[in-house]
Amino acid sequence: MNKLGILGVPITIGQPNKGADLGPDAIRHAGLYTVLQNLNASYQDYGNVQIKNEEANQIDQATNLKNLNEVAAASELTANKVSEMIQEGQFPLLLGGDHSMAIGTIAGVQQHYENLGVIWYDAHADFNTEETSPSGNIHGMSLAVNLGMGHEKLTSILQNEPKIKPENVIIIGARSIDSGERELIKEKGIKVYTAHEVEQQGIESVIKESLNYLTARTDGIHLSFDVDSLDPIYVPGTGTPVEGGLSVRESHYALRLLNESEKIVSAEFVEVNPLLDERNQTAKRTVELIGSLLGERYI
Numbered sequence: 177m178n179k180l181g182i183l184g185v186p187i188t189i190g191q192p193n194k195g196a197d198l199g200p201d202a203i204r205h206a207g208l209y210t211v212l213q214n215l216n217a218s219y220q221d222y223g224n225v226q227i228k229n230e231e232a233n234q235i236d237q238a239t240n241l242k243n244l245n246e247v248a249a250a251s252e253l254t255a256n257k258v259s260e261m262i263q264e265g266q267f268p269l270l271l272g273g274d275h276s277m278a279i280g281t282i283a284g285v286q287q288h289y290e291n292l293g294v295i296w297y298d299a300h301a302d303f304n305t306e307e308t309s310p311s312g313n314i315h316g317m318s319l320a321v322n323l324g325m326g327h328e329k330l331t332s333i334l335q336n337e338p339k340i341k342p343e344n345v346i347i348i349g350a351r352s353i354d355s356g357e358r359e360l361i362k363e364k365g366i367k368v369y370t371a372h373e374v375e376q377q378g379i380e381s382v383i384k385e386s387l388n389y390l391t392a393r394t395d396g397i398h399l400s401f402d403v404d405s406l407d408p409i410y411v412p413g414t415g416t417p418v419e420g421g422l423s424v425r426e427s428h429y430a431l432r433l434l435n436e437s438e439k440i441v442s443a444e445f446v447e448v449n450p451l452l453d454e455r456n457q458t459a460k461r462t463v464e465l466i467g468s469l470l471g472e473r474y475i
């Protein structure tokens with residue numbers, strides 16, 4: 177694997193809770209470097225992107241978007257940094273931060289791929305627009321934004337065009353989808369393996385099918401891993417938990433299969449919120465999951 181470029185994106189204003197800005201450092205403190213050193217991974221930690229969480233408390237009345245300008249500014253900074261890391265030949269490993277950060281990360285990665293694929297591992301689809309969103313929270317819109325749907329300040333980061341094609345996206349683990357999102361998902365023909373389908377089909381088959389499908393049609397796959405994909409019993413430190421989630425075991429297996437495929441070109445682990453956590457267990461599990469993606473094995 178290429179040298180890792182680690183970047184924290186301490187953004188919390190894409191959703192209503194304080195504390196997701198502490199996620200990147202909680203992940204570092206939970207033993208990230210030890211795991212990387214045990215894997216003999218070479219890495220460079222660029223620290224955290226400067227995000228203006230404090231200055232943001234605005235609902236843009238005209239648009240139903242919370243903290244639009246600040247999220248857009250954060251996305252721009254993130255996108256540029258991520259793009260630079262790939263330019264340097266590094267594998268971006270991004271630590272979050274709420275899921276609005278994916279607007280920036282994917283814009284940055286996409287600069288280097290003509291036909292980027294995305295695996296969106298999440299309890300949610302994050303497929304709202306300002307018209308459909310029940311909350312106005314931009315973390316529930318980031319996937320739609322990446323497909324070119326939503327406010328122009330968000331869809332035009334780095335380039336004013338869609339970053340990914342609808343047919344190059346696979347959502348895995350979904351179990352909380354708003355009615356407006358459901359319609360958009362159907363309209364765009366997005367592939368979704370809900371939590372029920374993971375149960376029915378098994379995670380191995382879901383991941384292998386996804387990899388076969390995406391490898392045939394894309395030139396690289398970005399992994400967007402929202403920790404709330406897991407059941408809240410394992411990840412209490414996250415802002416929008418949904419019962420009935422994926423298990424730690426099947427998620428490790430999913431990540432191991434992704435590692436073995438050698439098709440993942442960048443990854444983000446998002447929605448860790450230490451203020452909602454107990455004893456940093458959510459960050460610790462996140463570090464272990466990162467280990468599986470990077471090649472750690474039980475034996």
Ligand SMILES: NC(=[NH2+])NCCC[C@H](N)C(=O)O
Nearest residue numbers: 275300304311313315316416
């Ligand atoms: N990245 C997340 N955790 N997203 C949660 C989104 C929740 C809800 N669908 C919304 O739009 O507000």
Ligand SMILES: [Mn+2]
Nearest residue numbers: 275298302402
């Ligand atoms: Mn999400």
Ligand SMILES: [Mn+2]
Nearest residue numbers: 299300402404
């Ligand atoms: Mn989620």
